[in-house]
Amino acid sequence: SWRPEDHITRIVEEIRERVREGQVIVAVSGGVDSTVTAVLVHKAVGSRAKAVFVDHGLFREGEPEKAVALLRSIGIDVIYVDAKGRFLEKLEGVADCEEKRRIVGETFAQIFTEVVSGIRDARYLAQGTLYPDVVESGAVKGADKIKSHHNVAGLPPWFKLELVEPLRDFYKDEVRKIAKALGLPDEVVYRQPFPGPGLAVRVVGPFTREKLAIVRKATKIVEEELARAGVLRKVWQAFAVVGDDKWVGVKGDRRAEGYVVTVRIVESEDAMTADWSRVPYEVLEKISSRITSEIPEVTMVTYAITSKPPSTIEPC
Ligand code: XMP
Numbered sequence: 001s002w003r004p005e006d007h008i009t010r011i012v013e014e015i016r017e018r019v020r021e022g023q024v025i026v027a028v029s030g031g032v033d034s035t036v037t038a039v040l041v042h043k044a045v046g047s048r049a050k051a052v053f054v055d056h057g058l059f060r061e062g063e064p065e066k067a068v069a070l071l072r073s074i075g076i077d078v079i080y081v082d083a084k085g086r087f088l089e090k091l092e093g094v095a096d097c098e099e100k101r102r103i104v105g106e107t108f109a110q111i112f113t114e115v116v117s118g119i120r121d122a123r124y125l126a127q128g129t130l131y132p133d134v135v136e137s138g139a140v141k142g143a144d145k146i147k148s149h150h151n152v153a154g155l156p157p158w159f160k161l162e163l164v165e166p167l168r169d170f171y172k173d174e175v176r177k178i179a180k181a182l183g184l185p186d187e188v189v190y191r192q193p194f195p196g197p198g199l200a201v202r203v204v205g206p207f208t209r210e211k212l213a214i215v216r217k218a219t220k221i222v223e224e225e226l227a228r229a230g231v232l233r234k235v236w237q238a239f240a241v242v243g244d245d246k247w248v249g250v251k252g253d254r255r256a257e258g259y260v261v262t263v264r265i266v267e268s269e270d271a272m273t274a275d276w277s278r279v280p281y282e283v284l285e286k287i288s289s290r291i292t293s294e295i296p297e298v299t300m301v302t303y304a305i306t307s308k309p310p311s312t313i314e315p316c
Contacts, residue, residue, distance in 0.1 A: 002174070002177075004174075004177040004178045004180070004181035005181055007170075007174075007178060008040070008043075008178060008181060008182065011040050011044075011166045012040055012043045012044045013044075014166070015040060015041055015044035015045065015126075015164065015166060016044040016045065018164065019041075019044065019045055019048070019123070019124055019164065021121075021123070022048070022121045022122065022123030022124065023048050023049075023050050023119055023120070023121050023122045023123060023124070024041050024045055024048055024049050024050065024123070024124040024125075024126050024164065025050050025051075025052055025112075025116055025119065025122050025124065025125050025126065025161065026038040026041050026049060026050065026051045026052065026125075026126040026127075027052055027054070027112065027125065027126070027127055027128075028051045028052065028053050028067060028071060028078070029053070029059075029067065029128075029194070029196070030053075030059070030063045030064065030066065030067030030188075030191075030194075031128065031191060031193065031194055032128075032172075032175055032176060032179050032184075032188055032189060032190075032191050033128030033129075033130055033167055033172075033175055034127070034128035035067070035070070035071070035128075035179070035184060035188050036128065036167065036175055036178055036179050036182065036184070037126050037127065037128040037166060037167060038051045038071060038076055038126070039074060039076070039182050039184070040166050040182075041126045041164070041166070042074070042075070042076045047077065049076060049077065049126075050077050050079065050119060050122070051071050051076050051077065051078040051079070052078075052079045052081065052112065052115055052116075053067060053068055053071075053078060053079070053080045053081065054081045054083055054108055054111050054112060054115070055080065055081060055082050055083060055084055056083060056084065056087040056104060056107070056108065056197075056198060057083070057084030057085070057087050057088050057212075058087065058104070058197065058198030058199045058200050058212070059194075059198055059199070060194070060199070060216060060219055060220065060223075061216055061217075061219075061220050064080070066187075068080050070184075070185070070188065079115060079119075081111060081115055083107070083111050086107060086111065087103075087104065087107050088209060088212070090103050090107055091103055091104070091200060091207040092207060092208065092209070093206050093207060093208070094206065094207050095205050095206045095207070097201060097204075097316030100197060100200045100201065100207060101197050101200075101201065104196070104197040104198070104200055105196070105197070108196075116161065122161065123161065123162060124161055124162050124163075124164050125161035125162070125163055125164065126163075126164040126165070126166065127163065127164070127165055128165075128167055128175075129165045129167065129168050130167055130168065130170055130171065130172060130175065131168060131169055131170055131171055132171065132172075132270055132271050132272060133168075134168055135272075171269075171270050172193065172270060172271070173269070173270075176189050176190065190232075190233045192235075192236065192237045192238065192239075193236070193237060193271065195314060199212055199215050199216060199219070200212075201314050201315065201316055202215050202219075202239060202240065202241045202242070202314065202315060203215055203241075203242060203243075204241060204242065204243030204244070204315050204316060205243050205244040206244070210297070211242045211243075211259070214240075214242045214259060214261065214295055214297055214298060215239075215240050215241065215242050215261075217291075217294065217295050218240030218242070218261050218263075218291050218295060218298070219239045219240045221240075221287060221290045221291050221294065222238050222239060222240055222263055222265070222287055223238060223239075225283055225286050225287045225290065226238050226265070226279070226283065229279075229280065229283045231277075231279065231283070234267070235265050235266065235267055235277050235279075236266050236267050236268035236271065236274060236313075237264070237265070237266055237268075237274075237313060238263075238264070238265040238266075238277075239263075239264055239265075240261050240262065240263055240264070240291070241261070241262040241263075241264060241304075241315045242259055242260070242261050242262075242298075243260070243262075243315075245259070245260040246258065246259065246260065246299075247259075247260050247299045247300035248299065249292070249299025249300070251296070256299070257299070258296075258297055258298050258299030258300070259297050259298045259299065259300075260298075260299070260300045260301075260302060261291055261295075261298050261300070261301050261302070262301075262302045262303070262304050262315070263284070263287060263288075263291075263301060263302070263303050263304065264276075264304040264313070264314075264315075265277040265279055265303075265304075266307075266308070266313055268308075268313070271313060273307070273308055273309065274307060274308040274313050275307045275308075276303075276304060276305050276306065276307055284303055287301065288301040
């Protein structure tokens with residue numbers, strides 16, 4: 001049977017074998033994949049592991065702070081880089097989704113390079129790439145390129161660190177078992193997958209800080225209500241999306257145009273296929289009423305009821 005402990009022992013030995021000298025930089029994002037990667041690398045090489053958290057300003061509320069605090073509590077050295085302004089400036093007004101991904105990937109690589117060049121003897125870069133990321137990026141022979149997941153494709157050739165990807169043979173459920181066996185808190189073990197370019201892919205059409213703020217607040221409400229209903233862990237991903245569609249709403253005795261927010265909640269085993277979640281109406285009702293009352297710019301909430309395929313999980 002599949003025992004996480006055996007894999008942990010093997011992975012740690014493999015990292016230790018390969019990484020005999022120099023520093024290992026771990027790109028962390030708060031997600032289960034990069035957190036597990038950081039812990040495994042730290043187990044293998046101790047203080048030669050350096051976690052780098054680049055805050056692109058596209059995270060969910062409170063995510064960067066919690067991620068950094070957790071890793072530090074484990075004894076891992078973390079360099080936090082506040083790059084919110086740089087990313088958001090470049091994204092402002094950009095409408096094309098692949099262009100957003102390219103900007104985030106490229107800016108990330110630039111900032112990462114700056115940080116790494118300040119770390120003496122940096123030799124390796126550890127990333128939490130999973131098997132499905134590898135497949136969907138077309139890195140596996142014969143697989144079609146569907147979306148350019150920036151954690152695989154975004155590194156320019158001049159980026160000289162050697163890649164360490166200890167999780168590239170694993171699916172998400174296996175990584176969660178490894179995370180649990182490593183003693184990570186449930187909040188991390190069961191954390192939803194979150195795209196590398198973050199909330200940028202959930203702001204459809206021209207990117208604005210206003211739409212970003214709407215998506216961030218709405219996503220928090222979606223997650224809170226699913227947690228309250230006891231279903232957050234049963235779903236694969238649950239989030240909000242905003243574009244430029246408008247709907248006229250009534251606020252008091254005034255009619256005013258507001259944004260349409262789409263709620264996306266899906267169930268999946270590995271993200272290759274996904275089914276929209278049959279969340280109880282009462283939960284959807286609560287999500288809708290909270291979003292329109294707590295985010296006054298929003299006048300309509302819709303629920304996405306198309307599975308993957310033919311749709312994808314993220315809007316773009
Ligand atoms: P789609 O939208 O293609 O998503 O059905 C499949 C899974 O991949 C995640 N995703 C991304 N992850 N960079 C990432 O690291 C990306 O650009 C990206 N786009 C989608 C998505 O959240 C889902 O879990």
